[in-house]
Amino acid sequence: MIDLKGRVAIVTGAGGGLGRAHALLLAQRGAQLVVNDLGPGAAQVVAEINAAGGQARAAVGSVADAGFVQRMVEDTLQAWGRIDILVNNAGILRDKSFAKMELDDFRLVLEVHLMGAANCTRAVWEPMRSQGYGRIVMTTSSSGLYGNFGQANYAAAKMGLVGLMQTLAIEGEKYGIHVNCLAPSASTQMMEGLLPAEQLDLLRPELVSPAVLALVSEQAPTRAIVCAGAGSFELAHITLTHGIHLADRSTAAENLLERWSEVADRRNDYVPAQGFDQSGLELRKAGLDAP
Incomplete structure (x- = not known):
């Protein structure tokens, strides 16, 4: 069994959906959790974890704000002394065909998904290097890997995260930092209206989270693109x-x-x-x- 006792984890966008499922599972396995989100969902997830006997703190703010991210990391280090795990999950959608898409929406999606993950990773990188251990998960998407109509901005951001992962896995290897990507299929708020209800029911977020648990464990691989959904797991390769x-x-x-x-x-x-x-x-x- 994967045991995360003594490990400190930050999960972004964890006030609901996939992030919540990831945070709850990591907490069940003993990790101390920083639950990040923009709204009240973060406090609700923290309350769930603490009520179940775990340890969690809320960090309310945007990952696109580098200053907020740095403060979140500093507060975590002050409270718990280390950061072992970062799950970059926060994201938004602004779907439209490219011809109809405003460039402001293109920039916003890149800012949250790609720069948000870069902000968080940058902030934890030196603490992880110093302690000689780290596990980082980037949330990519099949939209980035293979394309989807109406998601040019989202696809560009998600494929950018693959490139970020590829390089950071190389740079982090000698410091014990493993970096991987997760491409989830899950029925989250962002997916509402895109798929029929019966399909969404089979794509419950908690069926994806075991992939995250594996990728943040001591035995985790590095430089993998793991696809997960409906209880199935695959690897994508470039x-x-x-x-x-x-x-x-x-x-x-x-x-x-x-x-x-x-x-x-x-x-x-x-x-x-x-x-x-x-x-x-x-x-x-x-x-x-x-x-």
Whole structure:
């Protein structure tokens, strides 16, 4: 059994829905919880945790406010002396087709999802490095991984979190910081009206939270994109095909289209260990000795 006794966790956007389910489960496993949200839901979740014998504190404010985030982290360190777990869950929706979307709504969604997660991660990064341990979960989405009509802003923010996770997992490895992404399917307030009631009933938030528990445990992997919903769990990967090499630049574009099926051939595709692996592959195919 995963035991989180002695661990201190911050869960953002935890006043309801997925965040609430995550916070309750982590508290049940012994973690001390900071429950962040914009509204009264944070206090209600704290009351639930404390009534069940756990320890929780509310932090009411926006993750898009870097000053608030820093104060939340400092207050947590003063109260409990450490921060072991950060679950970046806070988010909003402003859905419209791209042609009808105001850029202010585009910026707002990026600010809350992507910059909010960056603000929180930045604030806990040094405490985690200093103690040689940390578990961070970014909440991505299948909308970012695969696209969804009417969610250009949300998809851009959610795919941005994947890139953030990929790099921070590399940078945090030697300090014992594991960073992963969760792509949930859950019936939250943000999903109301998007799916029929019978489907939403099968997508209860508490069926996603075990993935979070696994990703914040001592045994957690790092640099994974875990998809979860309705009690099912999958892994998503960003892979690279082996492709082709075209030496003649004068006809490279035409040959690329003509041989597109070869470029797209996914047999023996692989997950690069880092971004430089792409250029290494390309240089080797060009006949150079590259790492």
